[in-house]
Amino acid sequence: MEWIITEKNQLASQDVDRQGIKMLIGNGYFGYRGTLEEFTRKEKTASIVAGLYDQVGDQWREPVNFPNGGFVQVFVDGEALHALHSRVREHEQSVDMFRAVHLRRTVFETAKGNLITISARRFASLARLHLLCEEFTVTANVPCEAEIITGIDGDVWDINGPHLTQLQVDHEEGILTVSALTHESARPLAVAECVVPHSADTLLREEILPQAATGSIYRRLRVTLSPQGFTFYKYAALHSDQGSPEPLADSQQTCREAMRVGFPALLQEHEALWQKRWQTCDIQIEGDATAQEALRFSMYQLLAIVPAHTEAASIPARGISGQMYKGAIFWDTEIFMLPFFTHAFPEMARNLLLYRYHTLEGARRKASELGYRGAFYAWESQDSGDDACTYFNVTDVFTNRPMRTYFRDKQVHISADIPYAFWQYYTATGDESIWRDGGAEVVFECARFFLSYVYYNPDKRRYEILDVTGPDEYHERVHNNAFTNRLIAHTFDIC
Amino acid sequence: MEWIITEKNQLASQDVDRQGIKMLIGNGYFGYRGTLEEFTRKEKTASIVAGLYDQVGDQWREPVNFPNGGFVQVFVDGEALHALHSRVREHEQSVDMFRAVHLRRTVFETAKGNLITISARRFASLARLHLLCEEFTVTANVPCEAEIITGIDGDVWDINGPHLTQLQVDHEEGILTVSALTHESARPLAVAECVVPHSADTLLREEILPQAATGSIYRRLRVTLSPQGFTFYKYAALHSDQGSPEPLADSQQTCREAMRVGFPALLQEHEALWQKRWQTCDIQIEGDATAQEALRFSMYQLLAIVPAHTEAASIPARGISGQMYKGAIFWDTEIFMLPFFTHAFPEMARNLLLYRYHTLEGARRKASELGYRGAFYAWESQDSGDDACTYFNVTDVFTNRPMRTYFRDKQVHISADIPYAFWQYYTATGDESIWRDGGAEVVFECARFFLSYVYYNPDKRRYEILDVTGPDEYHERVHNNAFTNRLIAHTFDIC
Structure with missing residues (x-):
């Protein structure tokens, strides 16, 4: 049990900030806050790439928050299912520190009384540093139609922003992209996203929704929910000019590779690397589960935020969890x-x-x-x-x-x-x-x-x-x- | 004209602080604020002896404000004539810097419509450093009865006081006294006061009013006012253990000598010493009366507050005008x-x-x-x-x-x-x-x-x-x- 930190709570807005940091996932190249998939700038979603800073005017210089490739919002009967605002029967959020995987499970009750369960897993791949992987499952206790909006949310939370200019949204062969330049030094960055249904024989009814004004681009999936559930995988790739000659093309390429490898293998290679880390550093404490959890949590956080891939960055005071303390x-x-x-x-x-x-x-x-x-x-x-x-x-x-x-x-x-x-x-x-x-x-x-x-x-x-x-x-x-x-x-x- | 600084104003309470300092008289041993004779602690009367400090508890240590031997309050038909609170027809206050004499003249209108004029002169004798001399004249446009309360007001203004303990009031052969010990070091000090009518043949109808609770002692004079006016002289002596082995006896002695010498001769010896000072230092500026006045005012203030009699004191930031800046x-x-x-x-x-x-x-x-x-x-x-x-x-x-x-x-x-x-x-x-x-x-x-x-x-x-x-x-x-x-x-x- 000491490998999994869990919060079972009726989520209140004051919990969101804390869990955003506590439930962080990261691979040292980027960190992704412990927010939920339906969250937006209001709930301080952030995907922060280590060592990339930007300054607007004479405001504080701070890390760039990338467009959010992890966004998913489910609608049932036109009602957005949101852990803060909807009727929630059960809610649980956790991080499996051994595997460095974020998990959430929420049971919503719709206006009609239907029970909709959202389960999701995600990780910042330690094997592929630019890649965020999500597995997303929606289940209904009685069959019903649902709409899922997912894609890249470019309307990001900033403390001293906005940091992105010339936002471009595009899509090609099912891969959505948002590319932009930073404000101060016009450094290029891009986020690409793609979605793959769990069952190879599921045909996605998909409609692309570009939203140029906010630098966002979404896809609308229309699905029929059932007790068997509907599962899809979602990959998001974050690239900047740090090691990527062409961030946009590289982000598309990262997505294509992820689709080729597939979620189970991606998870496996990720877990294997984390397992190796724990083999090196884990310390077992007998008779004090709290101390055991605290120790592992400290090591987990340090390992999630250490830029092991580069000498050009180090660990900020708040890790790569956002723009606090200017990164x-x-x-x-x-x-x-x-x-x-x-x-x-x-x-x-x-x-x-x-x-x-x-x-x-x-x-x-x-x-x-x-x-x-x-x-x-x-x-x-x-x-x-x-x-x-x-x-x-x-x-x-x-x-x-x-x-x-x-x-x-x-x-x-x-x-x-x-x-x-x-x-x-x-x-x-x-x-x-x-x-x-x-x-x-x-x-x-x-x-x-x-x-x-x-x-x-x-x-x-x-x-x-x-x-x-x-x-x-x-x-x-x-x-x-x-x-x-x-x-x-x-x-x-x-x- | 450049020797006399004058304020002709319908006195408002905000003028009182400023004039208290601007119209100061002093002889280096003590300073007496430029307040009016009827003023009390409310209007910040103060007689400050150079170099005598006292501290109460952990409050700021500051100069001791002596009981006020210059107090005079005139009542006509039971009405106290007060420059701030009564109906005032004319008011003028000045300092003759050449002579180092404070002057005031106020015309009051009583409830009955009588006009009462109070004129007073005072100086801190440069020839007798412990001595304050006052000449006080009351005139009425129509004959009327008046009461004059004069003596020593022990209820003094303090910023971090009270500094006086064991206040004793007494009177002997027409000389009123207040003696006390300072709080911190039990240093003895005393103020004596006596009053002499201008006309040797005037018999004062006098009643002594000791007020032990406030360390005050007054005399009540009942006089008939007329257009010819009633004038009396008043001497107050301030002694502490600085150079006075017995402050109380010494203060009585100072009063007796003042009575013996008389006001005109006291004024003359005082003026002569100031005249000598001005002969040494006066600078005449032609064509700029304002500069002339400002220059003389600066020198006047410096000479009024310099402790020329001792090496044991120097000039405080606010001179000897009170307890500001701790003296x-x-x-x-x-x-x-x-x-x-x-x-x-x-x-x-x-x-x-x-x-x-x-x-x-x-x-x-x-x-x-x-x-x-x-x-x-x-x-x-x-x-x-x-x-x-x-x-x-x-x-x-x-x-x-x-x-x-x-x-x-x-x-x-x-x-x-x-x-x-x-x-x-x-x-x-x-x-x-x-x-x-x-x-x-x-x-x-x-x-x-x-x-x-x-x-x-x-x-x-x-x-x-x-x-x-x-x-x-x-x-x-x-x-x-x-x-x-x-x-x-x-x-x-x-x-």
Whole structure:
């Protein structure tokens, strides 16, 4: 039982945010929030690709939320079946952490008193990083006609959007597509979607519904429901210019391959990879089911959001569950998350560390901007390593005025936390290549930063680290913070 | 005309605060606010003795407001004549800056339609520092009976009081007295008052009204008013243990001497001393009466509040006009006020400077408390030199919460401003004795403070002054503030 986390509840809107994060699925390339298939921007659906950011005007720069290829809405007698707004007899939502599969089952009662059951499974394929797979089943206690609207919902939730421009909807050989450019850098991205009935002999009565205004395109399926149920598979492919020369064509290709392989085999290859992960890292706790579940949940989340495929991204504070915290990578990754990877998945730890090497230029710019040498790593790091945090990063809750914060310019310990993490990795793995491949440059640049930051106190005959914010982040501008001083000394020791 | 500042107005309550300060009289030992004779705590009457402070509980420590020996209230037909509340036909209030005399003239119309004119003059004797002298005349357009209540009003205005305990009221040979102890240190103080009719042959019909509960004692005079007018003189003496072994007896003695000398001679000796001051410092501006008045007003105020009689006090931010700003001496005195004295009245400048020598121990305590050597002078200095400013000195106007301010601990420039002022005095006067008499110790102790405060920046190969609030007082915790750095270098230069 400790592999499956379940919420059985009459869903209320305040549950939706929490379950969106708790029930997340992800393969490190993209994350898909734990929302239900009929949900839209109102319920904060999101499919977030790691490392792709966009800024609109002078709003906060944040991850791009892709058009939602997982959308399915069932209508019976013209009534939309929605877990929040319809009459719900039973509802259950869960994540099978062992398989990294999201499940939901909801029994609706229609106005006529018919019972309609929706069951769905989905996963973010670990074998095919661009692919979201869904299995969707609708059952009725008495035969009835239903309409299913499914496809790609381009009207996405954004905190500081909209991020997509020049949205194009299209369809070709049964594959729906939405393609777009990001706002800031006109980076191309595309989502493709296709649907396959479970029974090969079922002929789908399908009508395509393009909705250019919202960048959406749907298909309407007319089906007759029965106690035997109607099942279909749905594949959505998310591509951007990260590794995809032609995102649109690549997304279509991903869909075609998914159809060719088929859901059972796709699930099997996905499960096999996750099983391998768990064989490496699972820890069994006897006699404390809660601790067992909590431990597995922590590892599940870390593994769902770690960008194991690239050195160009790391783990943001809120993972890849949305745009909160600007999708930024904080020092928390090195201090709190990295030890798990260093000890269980050193190759992933290596990627996470080298993200800091690839963003060294941003850290150099930040140091230089503040009049220092070397590298001062960002508090909120995105793709370039420049600090996404502003000097007035929050609004005073009492006065509603922008408030000067020191997260950006005074947390110098960040440039010591990163060398510390490199050193931890090195001592745990013995991997000397990490230094050659960028680690040495990172550590030396951090040390150079501190050489230009320290002061000598001639009266006390010692060096001091002044005017910093320590890791508690709320005692601002203190002198000689213990954590900071110790970690900086450690940075010099590594050198 | 440029010697007299006048306000002719139908007095409104919002004028009272402003005129209380603008029309102040003072002789450096005590200040008496520019309120009217019938005013009470409601209108913020105050007689403040320089350098006498008191603290109640953990409220702000502030100057003691003495019982008001200047109080006079006229009643006609049972109606109290009050410039704010009665029917006023004409009203004029002024200060003759040349003579340092406060004047008022008010024509009241009673309910019966009689016109009663009150004219009064008063001064804080520069020849007898404990003495307040008043001349008070009441005239009626038609003969009528009046009652005059005059004496000592012990029910004083306090911001963080009450400061007086064990109030004792008494009278002996026509001299009324109120004596008391301060709250914090039980320092004795006393106010004595006596009244003398203008015509030696007038027999006062007088009744004594002690009011122990408020620490007040009055006399009721019954007089017949006429167009010829009724005039009396009133003397009030303020003594504390500063230079008075027995404040109560000394205050009685001061009154007796005043009666013996008489008002005309008292005024003459007072005027003569002020005339001498003006001969030294007056500057005449031709063709700009406003500038002339403003210049004389500034000098008048400085001369009214300078404690020329002692090295134990200096000039508070609001002079001796009340308890605002805790009656504290700020660096403003050395930087903005002292140059006038240095150039026009060097002996007064010398006193003001030596106040810093006499409060050096407080500055040493402050430096030591913050972990430094030498002397870090107070932002808000009172009698001991300890800083009256707290770390949470103000309340946020939006949230009503105490607000961390850096006035106390980050304005290190204060310990450079004071050496600067000593140096200015020395170069202007050539008075080398100032160093021997304390100046050298002050400057060296300030330099020692900075030696323990500076940091060496090994990267930039220079010393820096970090984490200060400069003289604008609102850019908090900055590094290498230009004013601060320059003045500190100057402190070292003086050494």
